[in-house]
Amino acid sequence: MTVQHFGRQSLQFLRQPILLSYASVVGKKEAAGPLADEFDLVSRDTSFGQKSWERAESHMQKLCYDLALKKAHLTMEELDGVFTGDLLNQCVGSSFSLRDQNVPTFGLYGACSTMAEGLLLGAMAVSGGFCRRVMAMTSSHFASSERQYRFPLGYGGQRTPTAQWTVTGAGAVILGGEGRGLRLTHGTIGTIVDGGIKDANNMGAAMAPAAVATLDAHFRDLNLQPGDYDMIVTGDLGKLGYELVLELMGRKGYDLSHNYADCGMLIYDLKKQDVHCGGSGCGCSAVTLCGHLLRQMKQGKWKSLLFCGTGALLSPLSVQQGLSIPAVCHAVSIKREEER
Amino acid sequence: MTVQHFGRQSLQFLRQPILLSYASVVGKKEAAGPLADEFDLVSRDTSFGQKSWERAESHMQKLCYDLALKKAHLTMEELDGVFTGDLLNQCVGSSFSLRDQNVPTFGLYGACSTMAEGLLLGAMAVSGGFCRRVMAMTSSHFASSERQYRFPLGYGGQRTPTAQWTVTGAGAVILGGEGRGLRLTHGTIGTIVDGGIKDANNMGAAMAPAAVATLDAHFRDLNLQPGDYDMIVTGDLGKLGYELVLELMGRKGYDLSHNYADCGMLIYDLKKQDVHCGGSGCGCSAVTLCGHLLRQMKQGKWKSLLFCGTGALLSPLSVQQGLSIPAVCHAVSIKREEER
Numbered sequence: 001m002t003v004q005h006f007g008r009q010s011l012q013f014l015r016q017p018i019l020l021s022y023a024s025v026v027g028k029k030e031a032a033g034p035l036a037d038e039f040d041l042v043s044r045d046t047s048f049g050q051k052s053w054e055r056a057e058s059h060m061q062k063l064c065y066d067l068a069l070k071k072a073h074l075t076m077e078e079l080d081g082v083f084t085g086d087l088l089n090q091c092v093g094s095s096f097s098l099r100d101q102n103v104p105t106f107g108l109y110g111a112c113s114t115m116a117e118g119l120l121l122g123a124m125a126v127s128g129g130f131c132r133r134v135m136a137m138t139s140s141h142f143a144s145s146e147r148q149y150r151f152p153l154g155y156g157g158q159r160t161p162t163a164q165w166t167v168t169g170a171g172a173v174i175l176g177g178e179g180r181g182l183r184l185t186h187g188t189i190g191t192i193v194d195g196g197i198k199d200a201n202n203m204g205a206a207m208a209p210a211a212v213a214t215l216d217a218h219f220r221d222l223n224l225q226p227g228d229y230d231m232i233v234t235g236d237l238g239k240l241g242y243e244l245v246l247e248l249m250g251r252k253g254y255d256l257s258h259n260y261a262d263c264g265m266l267i268y269d270l271k272k273q274d275v276h277c278g279g280s281g282c283g284c285s286a287v288t289l290c291g292h293l294l295r296q297m298k299q300g301k302w303k304s305l306l307f308c309g310t311g312a313l314l315s316p317l318s319v320q321q322g323l324s325i326p327a328v329c330h331a332v333s334i335k336r337e338e339e340r
Numbered sequence: 341m342t343v344q345h346f347g348r349q350s351l352q353f354l355r356q357p358i359l360l361s362y363a364s365v366v367g368k369k370e371a372a373g374p375l376a377d378e379f380d381l382v383s384r385d386t387s388f389g390q391k392s393w394e395r396a397e398s399h400m401q402k403l404c405y406d407l408a409l410k411k412a413h414l415t416m417e418e419l420d421g422v423f424t425g426d427l428l429n430q431c432v433g434s435s436f437s438l439r440d441q442n443v444p445t446f447g448l449y450g451a452c453s454t455m456a457e458g459l460l461l462g463a464m465a466v467s468g469g470f471c472r473r474v475m476a477m478t479s480s481h482f483a484s485s486e487r488q489y490r491f492p493l494g495y496g497g498q499r500t501p502t503a504q505w506t507v508t509g510a511g512a513v514i515l516g517g518e519g520r521g522l523r524l525t526h527g528t529i530g531t532i533v534d535g536g537i538k539d540a541n542n543m544g545a546a547m548a549p550a551a552v553a554t555l556d557a558h559f560r561d562l563n564l565q566p567g568d569y570d571m572i573v574t575g576d577l578g579k580l581g582y583e584l585v586l587e588l589m590g591r592k593g594y595d596l597s598h599n600y601a602d603c604g605m606l607i608y609d610l611k612k613q614d615v616h617c618g619g620s621g622c623g624c625s626a627v628t629l630c631g632h633l634l635r636q637m638k639q640g641k642w643k644s645l646l647f648c649g650t651g652a653l654l655s656p657l658s659v660q661q662g663l664s665i666p667a668v669c670h671a672v673s674i675k676r677e678e679e680r
Contacts, residue, residue, distance in 0.1 A: 111447075
C-alpha cells in the first residue's frame with residue numbers, strides 16, 4: 001500500500017473519488033440572496049411543515065438526500081456509508097433524518113466544517129476501497145441554532161456588528177469510485193487551533209486562525225501555491241474573518257487577493273439582507289458548495305477549487321465558563337476532468 | 341483497488357492495522373469496581389484538579405493520550421490523525437483536550453459508540469495508507485454528563501431501576517500500519533435503529549435493537565457465527581440491554597450465551613456499587629476495552645474479540661419533544677497474532 005499522506009496534514013488521493021451528484025435545500029432568506037437561482041429546492045416555510053425547528057432541520061436533510069440520490073439515479077441501498085453531522089446538541093438533525101434509512105452511518109462533529117470533514121473521510125472510504133459509494137451531508141437551521149446557542153427568537157435579542165446569520169439549508173454530495181465528473185484529488189486534515197477569541201458573536205475572528213493554519217499546511221505539504229487553484233473558498237468566516245485570512249496569509253507570503261472568497265459572504269447580500277458579517281452554520285458552506293460552486297465548476301467557470309470548511313468548536317457552556325473558542329478547518333481539492 | 345466492503349455494512353481489512361498501544365484513565369468509582377487493577381491511571385479526585393467537570397473530562401483525555409503515546413514510544417507529532425468525540429454538547433471534551441496539540445483531528449459524534457467508531461474510521465485511514473499512525477480516543481465523566489443530560493448533582497434526583505451510571509474515564513488506542521501486536525481485522529458500520537423507546541432512563545432497551553442489527557449484519561455479511569469469536573462484547577447496554585440482546589439474537593438463531601458480555605456489567609459490581617443496571621457513557625466501553633479486554637487478549641486469554649460500541653443518539657431536547665431514541669452500534673474485530 002502506497003502512503004498517500006504528505007507532510008503533517010495532507011493527503012493525495014491516488015484513486016480519486018468522483019462527485020456523482022450533489023444537492024442543496026434552503027429556506028426563504030437564502031432564496032432572497034444572490035445565489036437564489038442555484039439551489040435545487042427552496043422552502044418559503046422555514047418550518048418545512050414540521051412541528052419543531054429541530055424536526056424541520058431533519059426534514060430538510062431528508063429532502064436533500066432524496067434529491068442527491070435521485071440526481072445520481074441511486075437508492076439509499078446503493079450507498080455503503082453516510083458521513084453526517086450538524087450543529088444541534090447530540091447531532092439530532094442527522095440522527096433523526098437517517099433513523100429509518102437502514103444505511104451505514106458515521107456521525108461526525110466538526111461544527112461548520114462538517115461538509116469538508118465528511119468529504120475528506122468519505123473520500124478516504126471510497127479511495128481505499130472500503131465503500132463503493134458514500135454520501136457526505138450536513139445542515140443547519142437559523143431557528144434551531146439561535147435557540148440553542150443564543151436566545152429564543154421571541155426574546156428579540158440585539159445582534160452585535162460581528163455577528164453572522166446561521167444559514168437555513170442542507171447540502172449533500174455523493175462520492176463514488178467509478179464514473180465521470182468532478183474529482184476529489186487532495187485533502188488537508190485540520191488541527192484544532194485556538195486563537196484566544198472569547199466572544200461567541202465573533203466566529204469569524206475565532207475561526208480565521210484555523211483557516212490560515214490549514215491553508216498554510218495545504219500549500220506547504222503539497223508544494224502548491226494559491227495560484228494553482230482557480231478558486232479558494234472558506235466556509236463561513238464572514239466579512240471580518242475573510243479580511244483576517246487575507247491579511248494573515250499575506251504575512252506568511254501568500255497572496256489570496258485574486259481568487260479567494262468566503263461562502264458566508266457569497267450566500268447573502270451583506271448590504272441589503274441585515275446579516276451583519278454574513279452567513280454561518282454547517283449549511284452555509286454545504287449549500288454554497290452544492291448549489292453554487294460545484295455548479296459553476298460543472299459549467300466550466302473554474303477547473304480547480306480548494307474548499308475549506310471552517311468550524312468553531314465552542315459550546316454555550318464553554319463560553320459561559322469563560323473559555324476561548326477552539327476552531328478547525330478541513331480542506332478538500334476538487335478538480336474538473338479535462339475534456340478529451 | 342480491491343473492494344473491502346462485504347454485504348450491506350461490513351469491511352474486511354486486507355492490510356490489518358496493528359494496535360500499537362492503548363491506555364485508560366478512570367475515576368474513583370471505577371477503581372472501586374472489579375476491573376480496578378487493570379486501568380493504567382486512577383484519580384481519587386474526580387475533578388482531576390480542574391475548575392469544572394468539563395475541564396476535568398478534557399484533562400482526563402490529556403492524561404490518557406500522553407500515556408498511550410508513551411507506551412508506544414511515540415510523540416503527538418508522529419500521529420497523522422486523531423479520531424475523537426465525547427458526550428458533551430459540541431464535543432468540548434475532545435476539542436479542548438487537543439487544542440494545543442497541533443495534530444490532524446477528526447471530530448466524531450457516535451455517543452457511547454465513539455471508541456468503536458473511531459477504531460473503524462482510524463483503521464480505514466491506516467489500512468488505506470492515508471495515515472501512518474492514528475489515535476482513537478473518547479471519554480465520559482459522570483458529573484459533566486449528569487448535569488447536561490439529567491439534573492445538577494446537587495438536586496439529588498432519584499434514579500429509576502433501569503438507569504445506568506455514566507463511567508468517569510477516558511480510553512485511547514493507537515493504530516499503525518507496521519509492527520507486531522493485536523490486529524484489527526474486520527468491521528461493521530452501524531445503521532441508525534430506532535426501537536421506539538422514549539424513556540431516557542432506559543438506554544439499554546433503546547440501544548439493544550441497534551446492537552442486534554449490527555451483530556446480525558456482521559455475522560451475515562462476513563459469513564461468521566458467534567462461536568468464531570472467543571469473546572463478544574457490547575459497549576454499555578447494562579443488565580437489561582444485555583438480556584434483550586441475548587433474547588433477540590436467540591430469536592434470530594444466534595446463541596450468544598457462551599461468550600457474550602457487556603462492558604456496562606463488567607466495569608462495576610452491580611450488587612454492591614448502587615449503579616442499577618450498570619455502567620454507560622463513551623468511557624464505559626473505552627476503558628473496559630483499553631483497561632481490561634485488550635490486556636486479557638495480550639495475556640493470552642482470548643485470541644479473538646468482537647467489540648461492539650453502542651450509542652444512544654438522543655438529546656435532552658429530542659426527549660423533551662417526545663421523540664423516541666435512535667441508536668447506533670459500530671463493531672470491530674480484534675485478533676491476536678499467532679505465535680510463530
